[in-house]
Amino acid sequence: MTGATNLVQHEIVGDVYEPPPPLAPFVPPRTRSAAEEARTLVASAQVGALATLSEDGTPWASMVTYGAMRDGAPVLYVSVLAEHGRNLARAPGASLLVVDGTAQGDPLDAGRVTLAGRARQPSDAEVETVRAAHLAALPGAKAYEAFGDFSFWVLGVERVRWVGGYGRMDSAGAADYAAAEPDPIAPAAPGAVAHLNADHGDALLAIARSLCGYSDATAARATRLDRYGLDLDVETPRGAAPARAGFEEAPLRDPAQLRGATVELARRART
Amino acid sequence: MTGATNLVQHEIVGDVYEPPPPLAPFVPPRTRSAAEEARTLVASAQVGALATLSEDGTPWASMVTYGAMRDGAPVLYVSVLAEHGRNLARAPGASLLVVDGTAQGDPLDAGRVTLAGRARQPSDAEVETVRAAHLAALPGAKAYEAFGDFSFWVLGVERVRWVGGYGRMDSAGAADYAAAEPDPIAPAAPGAVAHLNADHGDALLAIARSLCGYSDATAARATRLDRYGLDLDVETPRGAAPARAGFEEAPLRDPAQLRGATVELARRART
Numbered sequence: 001m002t003g004a005t006n007l008v009q010h011e012i013v014g015d016v017y018e019p020p021p022p023l024a025p026f027v028p029p030r031t032r033s034a035a036e037e038a039r040t041l042v043a044s045a046q047v048g049a050l051a052t053l054s055e056d057g058t059p060w061a062s063m064v065t066y067g068a069m070r071d072g073a074p075v076l077y078v079s080v081l082a083e084h085g086r087n088l089a090r091a092p093g094a095s096l097l098v099v100d101g102t103a104q105g106d107p108l109d110a111g112r113v114t115l116a117g118r119a120r121q122p123s124d125a126e127v128e129t130v131r132a133a134h135l136a137a138l139p140g141a142k143a144y145e146a147f148g149d150f151s152f153w154v155l156g157v158e159r160v161r162w163v164g165g166y167g168r169m170d171s172a173g174a175a176d177y178a179a180a181e182p183d184p185i186a187p188a189a190p191g192a193v194a195h196l197n198a199d200h201g202d203a204l205l206a207i208a209r210s211l212c213g214y215s216d217a218t219a220a221r222a223t224r225l226d227r228y229g230l231d232l233d234v235e236t237p238r239g240a241a242p243a244r245a246g247f248e249e250a251p252l253r254d255p256a257q258l259r260g261a262t263v264e265l266a267r268r269a270r271t
Numbered sequence: 272m273t274g275a276t277n278l279v280q281h282e283i284v285g286d287v288y289e290p291p292p293p294l295a296p297f298v299p300p301r302t303r304s305a306a307e308e309a310r311t312l313v314a315s316a317q318v319g320a321l322a323t324l325s326e327d328g329t330p331w332a333s334m335v336t337y338g339a340m341r342d343g344a345p346v347l348y349v350s351v352l353a354e355h356g357r358n359l360a361r362a363p364g365a366s367l368l369v370v371d372g373t374a375q376g377d378p379l380d381a382g383r384v385t386l387a388g389r390a391r392q393p394s395d396a397e398v399e400t401v402r403a404a405h406l407a408a409l410p411g412a413k414a415y416e417a418f419g420d421f422s423f424w425v426l427g428v429e430r431v432r433w434v435g436g437y438g439r440m441d442s443a444g445a446a447d448y449a450a451a452e453p454d455p456i457a458p459a460a461p462g463a464v465a466h467l468n469a470d471h472g473d474a475l476l477a478i479a480r481s482l483c484g485y486s487d488a489t490a491a492r493a494t495r496l497d498r499y500g501l502d503l504d505v506e507t508p509r510g511a512a513p514a515r516a517g518f519e520e521a522p523l524r525d526p527a528q529l530r531g532a533t534v535e536l537a538r539r540a541r542t
Contacts, residue, residue: 014417047378049320049368051330054387058364059322059330063383063434083385083432093329097320106411107318112334114354116325140377146285161354163334 020238022213029246030228034162034170035180038113039072040226041098041162043182046137049097050076052087060087066096067137069154071178074115075134076153077141088153092118096155102190109165115177117158121151130154188255189225196222196230196262203266208234210269212243225258227251230265245269291509293484300517301499305433305441306451309384310343311497312369312433314453317408320368321347323358331358337367338408340425342449345386346405347424348412359424363389367426373461380436386448388429392422401425459526460496467493467501467533474537479505481540483514496529498522501536516540 032040046065054060062084066074074096078085088094095116103110122130130152135141144150160172172180196204201219207230208220216236220243224231229246247261248268303311317336325331333355337345345367349356359365366387374381393401401423406412415421431443443451454460467475472491478501479491487507491514495502500517518532519539 011419016417047370049322049332049370051320051322051332053324053328053330056364057324058387059324059366060387061320061322061332061366061368061385062432063368063370063378063381065378093327095330095332097332097334099318099320099334107334107336110334114332116329116331146287148282161333 017239019241020236021241022243023215024213026213029244030250031244032183032226032228033172033176033180034160035172035176036183037111037162037164037170038115038160038172038177039180040183040186041100041111041113042068042072042074042115044186045098045101047101048074048099050084051095051097052084053091053093054083054087055090060084064096065138065141066155067134069130069133072115072180072182073157073178074155075130076119076155077134077138077144077150078153079144079147079149080151081149085149085151088119092120094119094155111162111164113160113162115155115157115160117156117174119153119155122154127152183227185225185227185252185255185258188258192225192258192262193222196225200262200266203262203269204232206269207245207265208232208243211245211265214241214243225262227253230262288510290512291507292512293514294486295484297484300515301521302515303454303497303499304443304447304451305431306443306447307454308382308433308435308441309386309431309443309448310451311454311457312371312382312384313339313343313345313386315457316369316372318372319345319370321355322366322368323355324362324364325354325358326361331355335367336409336412337426338405340401340404343386343451343453344428344449345426346401347390347426348405348409348415348421349424350415350418350420351422352420356420356422359390363391365390365426382433382435384431384433386426386428386431388427388445390424390426393425398423454498456496456498456523456526456529459529463496463529463533464493467496471533471537474533474540475503477540478516478536479503479514482516482536485512485514496533498524501533 050062050064052060060083064076066076068074095114097114100111157177158174160177163169204220204222208214208217214234214236217234219235221233223233228250229244232243234241234243245265248264252261321333321335323331331354335347337347339345366385368385371382428448429445431448434440475491475493479485479488485505485507488505490506491503494504499521500515503514505512505514516536519535523532
C-alpha cells in the first residue's frame with residue numbers, strides 16, 4: 001500500500017470544476033495511507049453502524065458501540081435479543097461503518113470507513129483481552145454485564161474501504177490495516193487547523209506560494225492536518241485549488257510536535 | 272399500532288436498577304408510536320448508514336445522504352461506481368439506519384431507527400417527484416447531476432425497528448410507517464427542554480408531584496418533549512424514576528403550541 005489516493009473516474013455529462021494546477025514543479029507530499037486513515041477514524045470514535053445479515057437474507061443496519069483491539073479489530077458487545085446479535089450468531093459476515101463525527105458542513109465531504117470481515121466470539125483464552133479493549137473505550141458497558149444476554153464479538157477485518165471526502169478514497173487489505181497506526185496527532189488537528197486559520201493566514205499564504213507551487217495564490221486556508229503534512233485550500237486568479245505541504249520531520253509522533261512542525265513550514269516558506 | 276413500548280426481556284444475572292413506582296394511581300399518557308418515532312427521526316436528518324449486500328453475499332455498511340418521500344420512503348442518489356451502488360443494482364434488499372444527531376451523552380441512549388425493505392429505481396413517471404424529494408433535503412446534490420454514474424433509488428420500507436434509548440423500543444410495519452406523521456414539534460423540542468430545565472424547575476417538580484403520581488418527588492428534570500407530552504426524570508427518597516405528563520391539547524400540530532401546552536401542564540399541576 002502506498003499513500004496514493006485513487007480518484008473515482010466519474011462519467012462526466014455536465015460541467016465539472018477542474019482546479020488549476022501548480023505553476024511550479026511540485027512533488028506531492030506523502031499522505032496517510034487508506035489503512036492509516038481507517039485506523040485513525042476507528043480510533044477516534046466509539047459508535048458505528050453495523051451491517052449484518054437478517055434471517056431473510058437481506059442486510060440489516062444497526063447502531064453499535066465498539067472498542068478496538070491493538071490490531072484495530074472492533075470489539076462489539078451485543079445482546080442476542082437484538083436483531084444484530086441474532087444475525088451475527090447465524091451469519092458472521094458483517095461490516096462496520098465509522099463516520100468522522102467532527103466533520104462540519106457537507107456530510108459527503110466527511111471522512112468515513114467501512115471495515116468488512118467476519119465476526120467471531122473470543123476464545124476463553126482471549127476473552128479478557130477482548131473485554132478490556134471494549135471497556136477501555138466504553139467504561140459504561142460494565143453495566144451490561146448484569147444481563148446474561150450480552151456477548152463480546154470481534155470483527156476480524158478482511159477488507160477496508162476509506163472515503164475521505166470528495167476525490168479522496170482508497171482501499172486497504174487486512175494486513176495493511178492491522179499493521180497501520182492511528183495518527184497520534186489526529187485529536188489535536190481540528191483545534192490546530194482553527195488556530196492556523198484564525199491567527200496565521202499570512203504564513204498559510206506563504207506556504208501555498210513557496211512550498212505548494214501556487215506562486216499566484218491570493219489566499220490560503222488550512223483544511224486538514226495529519227502526521228505527514230498540512231492540506232490547504234488556495235485561491236488564485238485562475239480559480240480555487242487544493243494544495244498540500246509536507247512536514248520536514250514527518251511522521252510526527254506526538255501532538256506536541258505539531259506547533260514546531262507548522263512553524264518550520266512557515267520558516268521554510270519564507271526563506 | 273398503539274403507542275406502547277415493548278421492553279426487551281433481558282436475562283438478569285446481576286444487579287439491575289428498578290425505579291420506584293408512582294405513589295398515586297397513574298394512567299400512562301400517550302406516547303409516539305414506533306412509526307411516529309421513525310418518521311420523526313427520518314425527517315430530522317439527511318445522513319444515514321445503508322446496509323447492502325456485497326457480491327460475496329456479506330453485508331456492506333456505507334454512508335449515504337437521503338431525502339424522504341411523503342410516505343417516508345428514503346430517496347438515495349448513489350453512484351454505480353460506489354460499492355453500495357453496484358450492490359443495489361444486483362440485490363435490492365437494503366436497510367437504512369438513521370441516528371438522532373442531537374442526542375447528548377451515552378450513545379446507547381440515543382434514538383435510532385432501521386428501515387428495511389427493497390430499493391428500486393423510479394419509473395419515468397415518478398422520477399421528477401423522487402428527484403424533488405432528494406433535492407428538497409439536499410440542494411447541493413444538484414452538483415452530482417454533472418456525473419452520469421449517479422441514479423436515484425427509493426427504499427420501499429417493509430419493516431421498521433425503532434430504539435429510543437434504554438427500554439424504549441418497538442417495531443412497525445410498512446402501512447403504519449407510511450401513514451404516520453413526523454412530529455411537527457420535534458425541531459423545537461431540544462430548545463424547549465433546555466429552557467424548562469434552566470428556568471422552570473419548580474413547575475417541573477409540581478408536575479411530577481401532582482400529575483405523574485410522584486408525590487414524594489424532591490426534584491424533576493425534563494428529558495424529552497413530543498407532541499403528546501413531556502418526559503421527566505424524577506428524584507425521590509425512594510430513588511430516581513422516569514415519569515411522563517400528557518398534554519391536554521395533544522397532539523400538538525405546531526411548535527408554537529409548545530409554550531401554551533407546558534404552561535397548561537404547570538397550571539393543572541398547581542390546582
